[in-house]
Amino acid sequence: MDSTSGLPTLAVVGATGAVGAVLLDLLSTRRDVYGEIRLVGSKESAGRTLRVRGRWAETVALTPEAFDGVDIAAFAVPARVAAEWAPVAVERGAVVVDGSGAFRLGPDVPLIVPEVNPDQVRERPRGIVASPGCTTLSMIVALGALHGRYGLRELVVASYEAASAAGRDGVDTLYAQLEKVGGDRALGNRAGDIRGVVGDLGPFPAPLALNVVPWTGAHASAGWTSGEMAVRDETREILGLPQLKVAATCVRVPVVTAHSVAVHAVFQERVEQREAQDVLARSPGVVLCDSPETHEFPTPSDVVGTDPIWAGRVRRSLDDPHALDLFLCGDNLRKGAALNTAQIAELVAAERAG
Amino acid sequence: MDSTSGLPTLAVVGATGAVGAVLLDLLSTRRDVYGEIRLVGSKESAGRTLRVRGRWAETVALTPEAFDGVDIAAFAVPARVAAEWAPVAVERGAVVVDGSGAFRLGPDVPLIVPEVNPDQVRERPRGIVASPGCTTLSMIVALGALHGRYGLRELVVASYEAASAAGRDGVDTLYAQLEKVGGDRALGNRAGDIRGVVGDLGPFPAPLALNVVPWTGAHASAGWTSGEMAVRDETREILGLPQLKVAATCVRVPVVTAHSVAVHAVFQERVEQREAQDVLARSPGVVLCDSPETHEFPTPSDVVGTDPIWAGRVRRSLDDPHALDLFLCGDNLRKGAALNTAQIAELVAAERAG
Ligand SMILES: NC(=O)c1ccc[n+]([C@@H]2O[C@H](COP(=O)([O-])OP(=O)(O)OC[C@H]3O[C@@H](n4cnc5c(N)ncnc54)[C@H](OP(=O)(O)O)[C@@H]3O)[C@@H](O)[C@H]2O)c1
Ligand SMILES: NC(=O)c1ccc[n+]([C@@H]2O[C@H](COP(=O)([O-])OP(=O)(O)OC[C@H]3O[C@@H](n4cnc5c(N)ncnc54)[C@H](OP(=O)(O)O)[C@@H]3O)[C@@H](O)[C@H]2O)c1
Numbered sequence: 247m248d249s250t251s252g253l254p255t256l257a258v259v260g261a262t263g264a265v266g267a268v269l270l271d272l273l274s275t276r277r278d279v280y281g282e283i284r285l286v287g288s289k290e291s292a293g294r295t296l297r298v299r300g301r302w303a304e305t306v307a308l309t310p311e312a313f314d315g316v317d318i319a320a321f322a323v324p325a326r327v328a329a330e331w332a333p334v335a336v337e338r339g340a341v342v343v344d345g346s347g348a349f350r351l352g353p354d355v356p357l358i359v360p361e362v363n364p365d366q367v368r369e370r371p372r373g374i375v376a377s378p379g380c381t382t383l384s385m386i387v388a389l390g391a392l393h394g395r396y397g398l399r400e401l402v403v404a405s406y407e408a409a410s411a412a413g414r415d416g417v418d419t420l421y422a423q424l425e426k427v428g429g430d431r432a433l434g435n436r437a438g439d440i441r442g443v444v445g446d447l448g449p450f451p452a453p454l455a456l457n458v459v460p461w462t463g464a465h466a467s468a469g470w471t472s473g474e475m476a477v478r479d480e481t482r483e484i485l486g487l488p489q490l491k492v493a494a495t496c497v498r499v500p501v502v503t504a505h506s507v508a509v510h511a512v513f514q515e516r517v518e519q520r521e522a523q524d525v526l527a528r529s530p531g532v533v534l535c536d537s538p539e540t541h542e543f544p545t546p547s548d549v550v551g552t553d554p555i556w557a558g559r560v561r562r563s564l565d566d567p568h569a570l571d572l573f574l575c576g577d578n579l580r581k582g583a584a585l586n587t588a589q590i591a592e593l594v595a596a597e598r599a600g
Numbered sequence: 601m602d603s604t605s606g607l608p609t610l611a612v613v614g615a616t617g618a619v620g621a622v623l624l625d626l627l628s629t630r631r632d633v634y635g636e637i638r639l640v641g642s643k644e645s646a647g648r649t650l651r652v653r654g655r656w657a658e659t660v661a662l663t664p665e666a667f668d669g670v671d672i673a674a675f676a677v678p679a680r681v682a683a684e685w686a687p688v689a690v691e692r693g694a695v696v697v698d699g700s701g702a703f704r705l706g707p708d709v710p711l712i713v714p715e716v717n718p719d720q721v722r723e724r725p726r727g728i729v730a731s732p733g734c735t736t737l738s739m740i741v742a743l744g745a746l747h748g749r750y751g752l753r754e755l756v757v758a759s760y761e762a763a764s765a766a767g768r769d770g771v772d773t774l775y776a777q778l779e780k781v782g783g784d785r786a787l788g789n790r791a792g793d794i795r796g797v798v799g800d801l802g803p804f805p806a807p808l809a810l811n812v813v814p815w816t817g818a819h820a821s822a823g824w825t826s827g828e829m830a831v832r833d834e835t836r837e838i839l840g841l842p843q844l845k846v847a848a849t850c851v852r853v854p855v856v857t858a859h860s861v862a863v864h865a866v867f868q869e870r871v872e873q874r875e876a877q878d879v880l881a882r883s884p885g886v887v888l889c890d891s892p893e894t895h896e897f898p899t900p901s902d903v904v905g906t907d908p909i910w911a912g913r914v915r916r917s918l919d920d921p922h923a924l925d926l927f928l929c930g931d932n933l934r935k936g937a938a939l940n941t942a943q944i945a946e947l948v949a950a951e952r953a954g
Contacts, residue, residue: 417785431775438902440901452899452902456901457855461913493864502787506814510847538825541815545806545811547807550788552791564846566847573849
């Protein structure tokens with residue numbers, strides 16, 4: 247607790263990363279509910295100054311003492327770092343909001359999307375609240391709204407995931423590769439040519455420039471990736487539908503920021519295109535962008551830097567009156583990460599306030 | 601008929617285009633079954649020399665006389681040009697193999713994929729045989745093989761379509777846009793920035809560089825695009841399954857050449873991952889590339905310039921033993937266009953031979 251203001255002290259752990267940068271931006275523009283904001287990074291970043299709420303603040307190294315007096319700690323660090331340090335922060339009295347995969351779906355850790363299941367944030371026996379992965383977050387608010395109206399039964403999802411979901415390293419790799427393939431028009435025509443010139447693959451298992459890569463995360467089992475399993479498990483958990491049928495194919499595309507998903511959703515009830523569009527348009531956190539006659543649909547370059555999930559291409563399936571096909575876009579660093587974390591932290595701050 | 605060789609005379613109409621260039625390449629490398637090969641282009645291209653079968657040949661303008669003595673005319677021109685000129689070629693005695701959308705699904709025109717329904721090539725009351733669209737061709741050989749074993753019931757498809765499917769204009773536009781967005785790292789972060797700098801959108805309804813565009817073709821009805829309707833109608837027609845449930849979302853991606861599709865396929869029979877992989881591996885025209893443990897899966901940059909469809913990420917759905925999820929890649933200018941046209945022309949040539 248900040249003794250002057252009486253407002254909670256927030257620590258941003260991983261303030262120097264891709265998600266951290268957006269978190270600082272959000273803290274500077276959203277309603278300010280915090281007293282002190284403490285910026286935490288790795289040892290290498292200690293002393294670096296970053297701008298938050300219009301002032302420069304110095305980053306401190308991640309140590310147990312960094313959590314002294316901290317009420318809420320927003321973690322935006324790799325999973326192994328979160329796994330080690332979140333319990334330390336809890337030990338020192340903070341509630342941890344973790345955006346990594348370290349605690350998602352773990353026992354006694356609620357997985358929260360404030361538009362969908364805000365009340366579960368209070369049930370956190372370990373003092374840790376998890377924010378879902380960015381692929382799930384690219385679709386879950388829109389799907390939650392449709393589920394509320396029609397009752398979700400089955401999902402088939404194909405993703406178009408941005409490089410920045412792999413952090414600064416992902417962004418650097420994409421730009422470096424684009425520079426190498428540059429204007430060389432011969433490169434698009436022969437197998438392996440691009441692989442030959444892009445150089446470092448960075449965090450991706452294949453070249454990303456002028457390519458798409460049907461693989462995110464690690465191998466889970468029977469050919470499924472951890473990214474695909476996460477979409478299934480997280481969606482079931484957040485919507486409270488443990489039997490939901492989910493089949494996802496996760497694909498990385500040469501986009502810097504903003505994920506897209508093509509969704510085929512089957513419902514208990516019959517769906518109507520017009521009404522489904524209305525459900526989405528009225529849903530907080532979702533913007534409907536869907537006028538096919540004038541080529542109005544969401545694309546990553548049109549939604550990057552914005553908070554909501556954008557929904558378009560809403561169609562009733564031609565062969566199944568219970569199914570909808572739609573295309574969703576959202577900024578993976580905002581709703582897909584920093585924004586959802588900030589929203590959860592605000593729920594925790596509000597609890598404390600009253 | 602070529603009077604010296606006794607072999608059929610082939611006209612390539614649209615020899616100067618993106619598909620035409622690959623057709624000439626295929627004619628130069630596949631078994632040679634033709635006598636004369638006549639190259640036809642627009643008036644503007646008349647007199648241009650192009651290389652085929654190791655020799656330079658002069659392009660002639662598209663006139664009725666261009667078809668004199670022609671046995672088989674392979675059309676690789678825009679649909680409106682094909683609609684006008686295919687009947688002229690037939691009138692002059694040629695069998696037309698058309699790769700445009702002008703006659704696909706039209707009455708009395710067979711829609712042929714030589715690996716799937718070769719025999720139907722003989723039933724062509726109008727003298728015209730159609731080759732399917734490139735999105736359908738990116739998946740149909742693999743799906744035909746799986747259908748033969750398990751009985752296809754339903755398809756959910758999301759595509760990742762290359763710029764060259766929109767011809768030379770598509771390729772030029774993507775390269776020009778990539779040059780404009782170049783190394784400007786600020787551009788990935790704010791909505792509309794990319795739209796502001798890419799300049800000409802060319803044949804695409806939104807920027808393609810550093811973006812994905814969920815729209816191919818024209819608006820068909822109720823929010824569906826002509827590209828999406830074509831996937832459904834062509835797949836039903838080729839597989840002889842008029843009731844097949846198909847839901848497609850077609851998306852353009854910043855790849856020069858080679859389409860990809862994420863497919864969720866539901867079958868009558870129970871599927872087994874291992875056996876489905878074997879079915880694909882044994883299927884002519886398909887290569888299995890599927891070792892998740894070592895990150896082996898097809899990507900556009902690894903398959904461009906090759907003939908087959910590459911299949912990977914083959915997984916039995918976790919929640920439905922009758923469903924398979926898989927990822928397919930194929931060169932849209934080869935199997936997606938020129939190769940399928942060349943294969944059909946060879947079927948027609950073989951008929952004539954005996
Ligand atoms: N990017 C997304 O779209 C996205 C979406 C959802 C969830 N996430 C999750 O959010 C987390 C952060 O991702 P990111 O994309 O921001 O990654 P990033 O750009 O690589 O940033 C990593 C951050 O973690 C810090 N860090 C790394 N090792 C550390 C250590 N040993 N001690 C202290 N700090 C350390 C880094 O500090 P230094 O700068 O000092 O090295 C940096 O601030 C990850 O768990 C990721 O899975 C990301
Ligand atoms: N690209 C693909 O992946 C793909 C896949 C499947 C099917 N297709 C279909 O294949 C056809 C050709 O596509 P493309 O990608 O090769 O297009 P493209 O690169 O734009 O080439 C068009 C070709 O048509 C010729 N042409 C245009 N107008 C003409 C006219 N009035 N008279 C005579 N010739 C004319 C052009 O000749 P000039 O050079 O003389 O102008 C050129 O050879 C289209 O119908 C397309 O839908 C394309």
